[in-house]
Amino acid sequence: MTPTMKADDLKNLSRMPVSLLRVTADEWSAIAETRRQGARFSLHFPHGMARAGQRNGLVLISTANLDPALRLGLITSIAATSTLDSRVVFDLVSPAAPGSLARLLQSVTAPGLRAPRDRLASGATQFERVSPKLGTALIAAIAEDPQNTPPLTRILAHLRRPSRYNNARGLQQDAVALAIKAFGGNDGASSIALTGDDTAIATVRVLEDAAIEHDARWMPGWRLADSDLTGRATFARRDERLDVFTANKRPLEELFGVDLIYLNNARGALVMVQYKMLESEGPARRSMASKLSEDDEADEQRWIVRINDQFTDELSRMRRFDRDLAPNGPYRLNSGAFFFKLVRRNAATTSAGILLSLGHLDHLMGGGELSGPAGGLRICYQSLDGHYLRSDGFVELVRSGYIGTRGATTDHMQALIEASLRGGKAVVAAIRTALGPVA
Structure with a gap:
């Protein structure tokens, strides 16, 4: 039986910023053929768009016309690479239930979140920040499904790893x-x-x-x-x-x-x-x-x-x-x-x-x-x-x-x-x- 998330883990996840990355089927096909097979990849964006992400923040990756069409990952790096562009690194990327952004958004029913939910559903920006309250609701919905426990656990484990040899x-x-x-x-x-x-x-x-x-x-x-x-x-x-x-x-x-x-x-x-x-x-x-x-x-x-x-x-x-x-x-x-x-x-x-x-x-x-x-x-x-x-x-x-x-x-x-x-x-x-x- 797949384990469920612990309460403290859910609390930590709810505090993390959330971004949305939209990629086409052709783009994802190219990403999936790289050495990491989409588990880790990087893209370049204009500086302003790159700021939609945050280092050690969560990212939802939506791909139309693919199954699965929804993935979850972690943004591990954002760095300027030229005068106009920044490189964003997406890591620990895994498929996420319910399998598509549309079905995930359907789980958000709170009256106060309907407007940002609908804006996100109809948007076309390649990379954008999800509003904090909507992001919390989306990650809570993802965490409720036991199928998503392993990828969420990986992300938390990555964030908790020691950075220094002090013990x-x-x-x-x-x-x-x-x-x-x-x-x-x-x-x-x-x-x-x-x-x-x-x-x-x-x-x-x-x-x-x-x-x-x-x-x-x-x-x-x-x-x-x-x-x-x-x-x-x-x-x-x-x-x-x-x-x-x-x-x-x-x-x-x-x-x-x-x-x-x-x-x-x-x-x-x-x-x-x-x-x-x-x-x-x-x-x-x-x-x-x-x-x-x-x-x-x-x-x-x-x-x-x-x-x-x-x-x-x-x-x-x-x-x-x-x-x-x-x-x-x-x-x-x-x-x-x-x-x-x-x-x-x-x-x-x-x-x-x-x-x-x-x-x-x-x-x-x-x-x-x-x-x-x-x-x-x-x-x-x-x-x-x-x-x-x-x-x-x-x-x-x-x-x-x-x-x-x-x-x-x-x-x-x-x-x-x-x-x-x-x-x-x-x-x-x-x-x-x-x-x-x-x-």
Whole structure:
């Protein structure tokens, strides 16, 4: 059964501005043939017309002579692109019941709204703002239909997502996005919509608790293949299968000391990632000699990871499992399972962070190169001198099977993971399984 909207969610939706975009059947046909297939697209308007929209406002998209003829989305950006025009980005676009603007307007019967309702019905402007009271009534009517709960939930989840690495919520968001990207999701598809409360997992569109409704799942280019009540959503595309797990308060993290697990069955490779927050040691002394990207920090600012009892215990558990039981198995650049992703506190969640293998970290710590105050691990971008992985490079290594465990090591850890998924704690696992062609 499709879930209904919560009262607080309805209240938040009712406060959002609403715009109406009219597109012809030919225009929508062209939009639907783009890479995002209409789930995300942009159009240019004269500045005055572009102001009919508002960033993080809702948009109704009406298309005559098509079925469905009504869609709902979110305006995520409005920016000037020339002297006369602005670009408006429409995202999270999905079909909306009752299927047409005319039928939706018929649901508005309040006497005070009849005049603006009729003006909107007879209008021909391509892009216009809906009056606040009429907009509230239209979104309330949409929310009453359970079929519209998934797209509305996706929009709310997008608006609630963390924008900075200031707590575990931002780290978990990055973990899920990285997991999906590693197995073929592009930037627009690097998230999954599942209903849930306002938690770290919910805001990246994966349910925090284990009650997952089928109709709430969405990822462009993938179809829902299966699900269960262990916090698993399974997607299939061509000859690939992607399982994304959430396992709250379960023993996976306690077992391995990690936050994110990839099991690439097509390559028999397993990779695990532990996220660590970097704390600033002091103000930056910016260097003018280099023109590195902002994320590479062309400065002398230093960052600290606290080597506390928890970190020491995590390292001990990782080393316990960091053994290659099949040295003659498939080729690996690195047959170890464990990596660390280091992100700066309060940095934007769009910043890349850096990745180090357990072996590399042990090497640096053993040589005293990263010793910081009070037992801390000091990270300086300049001292590392680019000797680390970025997310994109790491993702390619995971996808290709060039890193990760092999043979008996993978089998052993997979058995532990499958057993541990019946209990759990804040662990995200992405599993890719080779299938035959998807029908």
